[in-house]
Amino acid sequence: MTALSLKNVNKSFGDVHVLKDINLDVDEGEFVVFVGPSGCGKSTLLRVIAGLEDATSGEIRIGGDVVNLTPPSKRGIAMVFQSYALYPHLNVRGNMTLALKQEGQSKSVIEERVQKASRMLNLEPYLERYPSELSGGQRQRVAIGRAIVREPELFLFDEPLSNLDAALRMNTRIEIAALHKQLGASMIYVTHDQTEAMTLADKIVVLRDGRVEQFGSPMELYNNPANQFVAGFLGSPSMNFFPAGLVSEGDDRTMGVRPEDLFIAEDGLLSARVSHVEKLGGDTNVIARLNDHQITARLFGQHSVEEGEELRLSFNPQSAYHFDQQGARLY
Amino acid sequence: MNKARSNPLNTAMMHGALIVYTLIALFPVFVILINSFKERRSIFREPLALPNSESFSTIGYETVMQQGDFFLYFQNSMIVTVASLFFVLLFGAMAAYALSEYRFKGNMLMGLYLALGIMIPIRIGTVAILEMMVATGLVNTLWALILVYTAQGLPLAVFILSEFMRQVSDDLKNAGRIDGLSEYTIFFRLVLPLVRPAMATVAVFNMIPIWNDLWFPLILAPAEETKTLTLGSQVFIGQFVTDWNAVLSALSMAILPVLVLYVIFSRQLIRGITSGAVK
Numbered sequence: 001m002t003a004l005s006l007k008n009v010n011k012s013f014g015d016v017h018v019l020k021d022i023n024l025d026v027d028e029g030e031f032v033v034f035v036g037p038s039g040c041g042k043s044t045l046l047r048v049i050a051g052l053e054d055a056t057s058g059e060i061r062i063g064g065d066v067v068n069l070t071p072p073s074k075r076g077i078a079m080v081f082q083s084y085a086l087y088p089h090l091n092v093r094g095n096m097t098l099a100l101k102q103e104g105q106s107k108s109v110i111e112e113r114v115q116k117a118s119r120m121l122n123l124e125p126y127l128e129r130y131p132s133e134l135s136g137g138q139r140q141r142v143a144i145g146r147a148i149v150r151e152p153e154l155f156l157f158d159e160p161l162s163n164l165d166a167a168l169r170m171n172t173r174i175e176i177a178a179l180h181k182q183l184g185a186s187m188i189y190v191t192h193d194q195t196e197a198m199t200l201a202d203k204i205v206v207l208r209d210g211r212v213e214q215f216g217s218p219m220e221l222y223n224n225p226a227n228q229f230v231a232g233f234l235g236s237p238s239m240n241f242f243p244a245g246l247v248s249e250g251d252d253r254t255m256g257v258r259p260e261d262l263f264i265a266e267d268g269l270l271s272a273r274v275s276h277v278e279k280l281g282g283d284t285n286v287i288a289r290l291n292d293h294q295i296t297a298r299l300f301g302q303h304s305v306e307e308g309e310e311l312r313l314s315f316n317p318q319s320a321y322h323f324d325q326q327g328a329r330l331y
Numbered sequence: 332m333n334k335a336r337s338n339p340l341n342t343a344m345m346h347g348a349l350i351v352y353t354l355i356a357l358f359p360v361f362v363i364l365i366n367s368f369k370e371r372r373s374i375f376r377e378p379l380a381l382p383n384s385e386s387f388s389t390i391g392y393e394t395v396m397q398q399g400d401f402f403l404y405f406q407n408s409m410i411v412t413v414a415s416l417f418f419v420l421l422f423g424a425m426a427a428y429a430l431s432e433y434r435f436k437g438n439m440l441m442g443l444y445l446a447l448g449i450m451i452p453i454r455i456g457t458v459a460i461l462e463m464m465v466a467t468g469l470v471n472t473l474w475a476l477i478l479v480y481t482a483q484g485l486p487l488a489v490f491i492l493s494e495f496m497r498q499v500s501d502d503l504k505n506a507g508r509i510d511g512l513s514e515y516t517i518f519f520r521l522v523l524p525l526v527r528p529a530m531a532t533v534a535v536f537n538m539i540p541i542w543n544d545l546w547f548p549l550i551l552a553p554a555e556e557t558k559t560l561t562l563g564s565q566v567f568i569g570q571f572v573t574d575w576n577a578v579l580s581a582l583s584m585a586i587l588p589v590l591v592l593y594v595i596f597s598r599q600l601i602r603g604i605t606s607g608a609v610k
Binding site: 083099109 | 500502503505507508509510511520521524525
């Protein structure tokens with residue numbers, strides 16, 4: 001059964017067409033990540049699904065029911081916001097129970113769900129505290145707890161990790177993945193961070209300028225990008241693009257090679273001058289100038305490459321991607 | 332810690348400046364207070380001297396208590412001020428919320444229209460207001476004053492509050508919507524507490540002119556039972572003879588409630604700033 005289905009959803013703010021003909025089906029229990037550069041409409045799409053914005057046209061179904069005219073609280077969703085959005089005048093327990101009280105749940109049900117959620121998120125010692133007395137990570141967990149207690153059909157996450165520091169972000173990412181397994185609920189997650197997208201998602205939706213560029217599993221998108229934009233967006237460091245003419249004379253297409261597919265070879269096709277070296281211990285990222293193009297090579301292990309050095313790089317022709325002038329994938 | 336801030340010389344100078352300013356601001360109040368406890372001759376002979384055993388007298392307060400219904404005036408002023416502030420804050424906040432939160436046609440125009448009142452003094456319309464009050468039979472009632480003061484305070488209130496409401500996190504309001512709170516609950520329970528400092532500012536801005544106003548009480552409600560304190564004190568100021576003892580005593584007493592209200596609002600101001608917001 002599909003948890004969420006969007007049919008030809010459009011959204012305009014005045015003359016600005018923000019979402020263009022979005023079609024999407026999310027299966028029950030799937031973790032779907034919307035990813036794209038800022039301003040691509042991913043947050044707007046989430047808000048349309050939540051009912052915080054009305055779609056200009058198109059049909060939104062959650063759990064089989066058309067919900068275009070249903071208010072957000074009756075859609076069977078729960079949302080976790082980027083800024084946590086905890087109610088400052090309520091303590092943690094109050095924040096978590098407010099929605100259930102509004103739904104008119106009985107006291108015993110509320111108590112049981114709060115118990116369960118706070119145990120899951122290790123929030124038990126903080127139930128009587130106010131948001132201003134919690135750390136960033138704790139507030140994030142309260143925000144997630146507030147969503148869990150509602151036992152929704154669909155969880156919506158709006159860039160929930162972007163306010164956390166790097167170490168905490170990694171931990172919370174793992175916690176969210178564990179939570180998804182534990183709850184088995186469908187989740188939609190918006191982020192601009194492709195690492196979060198790759199690590200969490202069952203399916204990724206890449207958006208650009210209000211259009212779906214590609215929809216598929218992380219490895220499908222990584223191995224088989226539909227166009228130059230998707231190829232460049234997923235993967236870190238991102239894919240190198242250069243004119244294919246540099247490799248074979250008279251070719252006017254664009255060639256894409258992932259940094260991890262480049263290696264140093266005496267008889268390499270590409271000759272580049274090293275402009276910067278990032279030594280990470282496990283890998284070495286070499287940033288070099290190839291004519292007017294910057295290319296990055298990710299070399300495994302530690303290498304003694306110096307700035308200003310002239311390097312010859314090579315790659316397996318099978319691992320290269322070809323794009324036409326409009327950025328569409330050729331093969 | 333910031334070095335410039337912890338520098339003792341800087342701190343001393345800052346406090347020095349603030350203390351000097353406080354003294355300047357309090358000086359007139361001080362002069363009124365000490366002279367209200369002196370007999371008439373010493374007021375003129377040595378206006379800055381403290382009352383001593385020779386010049387001490389409570390004649391001014393006695394006159395005020397005997398002449399005119401002073402407590403009634405007091406009560407009238409209080410009712411008018413508090414009710415006007417309540418309506419200014421309530422309607423001002425509601426209008427500001429609508430303007431800042433909802434997109435509708437003419438939103439900008441409506442905002443400008445409401446802010447226009449900041450530039451146009453309400454007293455220009457006194458004659459028309461008086462005619463309206465006569466037509467509706469509100470002359471010589473406290474409602475006449477409350478309505479006029481509410482209208483007078485709204486433009487600035489809407490202007491200031493809508494700026495502050497724009498800063499209230501959208502996520503918080505949306506979280507409320509998803510949790511099933513009504514728009515009214517979101518407004519009263521989530522947004523208003525967060526703009527409390529701005530509300531206190533608006534209240535303080537509006538309170539003093541309303542309390543001190545002589546113009547509208549004189550025109551709209553000069554009857555004995557609706558006189559405000561400012562208007563009531565005028566009986567002691569004559570064309571030829573002014574009972575300075577009584578005037579100063581009346582003014583001293585008029586300062587008190589304003590002080591109390593101010594303390595209440597400024598506490599709100601501080602509490603609003605320190606309460607935990609979104610992040």
